[in-house]
Amino acid sequence: MSNTYYLAQSNEVELFEAAASMNLPILIKGPTGCGKTRFIEAMGEKLGREVYTVVCHDDLSAADLIGRHLIDENGTFWQDGPLTKAVRNGGICYLDEIIEARKDTTVVLHSLADYRRVLPIDRTGEVIEAHPDFMLVVSYNPGYQNVLKGMKPSTKQRFISLSFNYPKPEIEKEVIIKESSVNAAIAQKLVNIAGEIRRLSDSDIQEAVSTRLLIYAAKLIVKGFDPYQACMHSIVESLSDEDDVLEVLQKLISLHFTKSA
Amino acid sequence: MDEKVGKFWDKYVTKKASRLYEAEKVLFEERARSLKIFYHLLGGDKAKELHITDKRFLKTSRTLLEKFSGKGKSFFLAWQDEKALYFPASLSYFDDKNLNEMHYYWLCAMLAHVNIKSNASINENKKAANFLIEKYSGFKDFHTNAEAFLLERYPELSTIKPLNEDLLDDNSYPNPLWIYPSHSSNTMLLDFDDEEEMGREDGKKDKTEELKMKKKAEQINDDKETDGLLLFLPESLMSLMEQVNVDRQENDSFDEDALYNAEDLDEITLGKKDANLASRIKMDLDISANSAEDYPLGKGHFRDEWDYKKESYLKNYVCIKPQISIYVEAIELPKRLEKMMKKIHSELDLMELDRIKIDNLPYGDELNLDTWIDYKGHKNHSNHPQRFFQSYKKKTRDMATLILADISLSTEAGITQDIRVIDMIKDSLMVFAESLQRLQDRFSIYAFSSIRNKKVNFHIIKNFKEKYSDRVRGRIDLIKPGYYTRLGAAIRESAKILEKQQSANKLLLILSDGKPNDVDRYDGRYGIEDTKKAIEEVKQKGITPFCITIDVEAKEYLPYLFGRNSYAVIRDAKKLPKVVTEIYMNLTR
Numbered sequence: 001m002s003n004t005y006y007l008a009q010s011n012e013v014e015l016f017e018a019a020a021s022m023n024l025p026i027l028i029k030g031p032t033g034c035g036k037t038r039f040i041e042a043m044g045e046k047l048g049r050e051v052y053t054v055v056c057h058d059d060l061s062a063a064d065l066i067g068r069h070l071i072d073e074n075g076t077f078w079q080d081g082p083l084t085k086a087v088r089n090g091g092i093c094y095l096d097e098i099i100e101a102r103k104d105t106t107v108v109l110h111s112l113a114d115y116r117r118v119l120p121i122d123r124t125g126e127v128i129e130a131h132p133d134f135m136l137v138v139s140y141n142p143g144y145q146n147v148l149k150g151m152k153p154s155t156k157q158r159f160i161s162l163s164f165n166y167p168k169p170e171i172e173k174e175v176i177i178k179e180s181s182v183n184a185a186i187a188q189k190l191v192n193i194a195g196e197i198r199r200l201s202d203s204d205i206q207e208a209v210s211t212r213l214l215i216y217a218a219k220l221i222v223k224g225f226d227p228y229q230a231c232m233h234s235i236v237e238s239l240s241d242e243d244d245v246l247e248v249l250q251k252l253i254s255l256h257f258t259k260s261a
Numbered sequence: 262m263d264e265k266v267g268k269f270w271d272k273y274v275t276k277k278a279s280r281l282y283e284a285e286k287v288l289f290e291e292r293a294r295s296l297k298i299f300y301h302l303l304g305g306d307k308a309k310e311l312h313i314t315d316k317r318f319l320k321t322s323r324t325l326l327e328k329f330s331g332k333g334k335s336f337f338l339a340w341q342d343e344k345a346l347y348f349p350a351s352l353s354y355f356d357d358k359n360l361n362e363m364h365y366y367w368l369c370a371m372l373a374h375v376n377i378k379s380n381a382s383i384n385e386n387k388k389a390a391n392f393l394i395e396k397y398s399g400f401k402d403f404h405t406n407a408e409a410f411l412l413e414r415y416p417e418l419s420t421i422k423p424l425n426e427d428l429l430d431d432n433s434y435p436n437p438l439w440i441y442p443s444h445s446s447n448t449m450l451l452d453f454d455d456e457e458e459m460g461r462e463d464g465k466k467d468k469t470e471e472l473k474m475k476k477k478a479e480q481i482n483d484d485k486e487t488d489g490l491l492l493f494l495p496e497s498l499m500s501l502m503e504q505v506n507v508d509r510q511e512n513d514s515f516d517e518d519a520l521y522n523a524e525d526l527d528e529i530t531l532g533k534k535d536a537n538l539a540s541r542i543k544m545d546l547d548i549s550a551n552s553a554e555d556y557p558l559g560k561g562h563f564r565d566e567w568d569y570k571k572e573s574y575l576k577n578y579v580c581i582k583p584q585i586s587i588y589v590e591a592i593e594l595p596k597r598l599e600k601m602m603k604k605i606h607s608e609l610d611l612m613e614l615d616r617i618k619i620d621n622l623p624y625g626d627e628l629n630l631d632t633w634i635d636y637k638g639h640k641n642h643s644n645h646p647q648r649f650f651q652s653y654k655k656k657t658r659d660m661a662t663l664i665l666a667d668i669s670l671s672t673e674a675g676i677t678q679d680i681r682v683i684d685m686i687k688d689s690l691m692v693f694a695e696s697l698q699r700l701q702d703r704f705s706i707y708a709f710s711s712i713r714n715k716k717v718n719f720h721i722i723k724n725f726k727e728k729y730s731d732r733v734r735g736r737i738d739l740i741k742p743g744y745y746t747r748l749g750a751a752i753r754e755s756a757k758i759l760e761k762q763q764s765a766n767k768l769l770l771i772l773s774d775g776k777p778n779d780v781d782r783y784d785g786r787y788g789i790e791d792t793k794k795a796i797e798e799v800k801q802k803g804i805t806p807f808c809i810t811i812d813v814e815a816k817e818y819l820p821y822l823f824g825r826n827s828y829a830v831i832r833d834a835k836k837l838p839k840v841v842t843e844i845y846m847n848l849t850r
Contacts, residue, residue: 014588016564025314046776057587063631068631068634068635069631069634069637069638070636071634071637075637075638076634076635076637077638078638085632103765123635150763196302196303197302199301199302199303199304200298200301200302243397244294244295244298245298247295248295248298248302249302251295251299252299252302254399254809255397255400256398256399257398257399258396258398258399258402
């Protein structure tokens, strides 16, 4: 029934289903491109709930989530925001990169994320009780460094937390094959490369290579690109701008995929 | 004349005998940083450093010409110990630069895969090589080519193939593709036990110290932090000059001349310790610093320290001695900083663009359309508050920043003839304090230096409660270079202070001029690991650590300590005062 491909890394599917059945909100942590968004989409399909995705940024106001009055020819009318829609009609409200939103914005989630499950709307004076199928999911990437950005502990402690990481080699290989239909040998090499680059992580490059990038590389290879070139363009160049790091990564790729002259 | 002819002859014969390709030579120093990253890529220990190796003497069969010219009895081989990897200073076995470069990568990969405890046996080497060939098609090509090439050029190599003996010994011709055991692999283990024991005894200096001066390149056991010097009365210092201390582990010793001179020496005595340039001769003179002005606050208290070998904390191991300068003069901002301060102030004022909007005001700067529409949409107008205005207010940031300045003896070093590092640190502190005052962010300033675990002087310049005043500036002005840098302890103490602050965002800003070090084993890996642990603790407490350093070598160890995004290296120390403030602004934007 579900069309979105998602291969479970461990127990996250069971956990999500359990949380959904008990109306518990979920927080997902993980580096970029490890499958957070894909997971939510797949779960939405599996549970038959619509997913309302909001990508957070630092200008996001509470009104952007809840809704606001708009004007048409008859005067003003109230327009629900994505959060309110999900609360009213049931569905998964997914706030991506919640850490980017200002802390005073995320406070509106508090009453929804605990036992009360209500959304008070100050502007209309309405208090909406959440639909039984409403579920709140937030995600963020713990890797970024900025003192002023972070989640309030009081917000954090309202969620069941799921920590994502890049999938295990066997799983990642399968994902790459499934997504790009590349052959197993190349997928294995890509996974090996990724495993090596990920060892560098925070000390030499800002963030390690994501599963998403590996899939891009695999897709280029399937399209007929030389594997070395494909890796250079999809993996190496997007990871660093520093010459010495690039040089070593280049070397690494050439060790796995011999450069064709 | 005779000498000239002799030299010429020597040069000629040596050249003739050499089977290396000088024109295709690849130098280690040009590849060092890349190799280090490569080593990390392959899962190598991130705390290890990369160095060049010294010559190794092997009793091998040589060609007649080689015997004649004196070539070929000593070799530069790749090896490793617990602390570092050692590479030949240059490689030129192959007639192609690319192959020689690849040779370095190959050795690096081998070092990452050979088990250090196995004594680098032939089997171990073969196992690692097979693994690499299996996994990397690039290495497979290299190895096939290289092996064929070497066997052709060095027929002696084939003789070691059928050897039954598993251990690599000094008798067979060295295989440049292999990793060799550590120089003193059998004494190595002993050394480490020594060091362990040392820690407990805490360096009893009255014990008779033995200087092991073995024949042939061996390591002098100077675990006891003496660099071979301390035990002697200063008067007898001169008599020790015959012991040449060439520090193999010094990072900045890539000076070419030194390198080649070293190649020509038959024997080099190697000191084992990392020596901080400024503190190469370490003497604990035991003079209490500034005792006239510094007033100790209490008897001091104890903090834990992390022992990476035991993988546990040494409970209450370090004594922190908080102190404050009394009788300080209140001074104004020095004239030399006024111009810079003006500039920074205007930059800070620009930051006010970062304002936040406040809605729902009965009066204010602008009309807020949203509230007006809300009002219009309301059926009962009289119930709705008529607050249609919005205003912009400067962002008040819930910040608490603790600045921790390293004022170890090395800050005494000069940048130019009249400016010392410590002067720049003082100026930075003044400018920084001025800026934060302007931003109305809460801050405190501390400075530290240490003498072993017995005494970590923790100078209070300004705590969070005290108002910034001319007296604080006076205290900054009184800062003098102290002793060593027991960074971990200072970080833990700072974390304790920050932990008590109520602010939502806490920043620990460390100003430093070099690696953590102290007169005891804190030098080297022990200190690095303890500092790393302390940083982890800080992060766990929800405090953001950030390190600003003027040590250009810092790229070697800071990423390991702080992580990629949490440090800045400033090449020109004179810019420190300005840059510190800029970094702060960027961090908190």
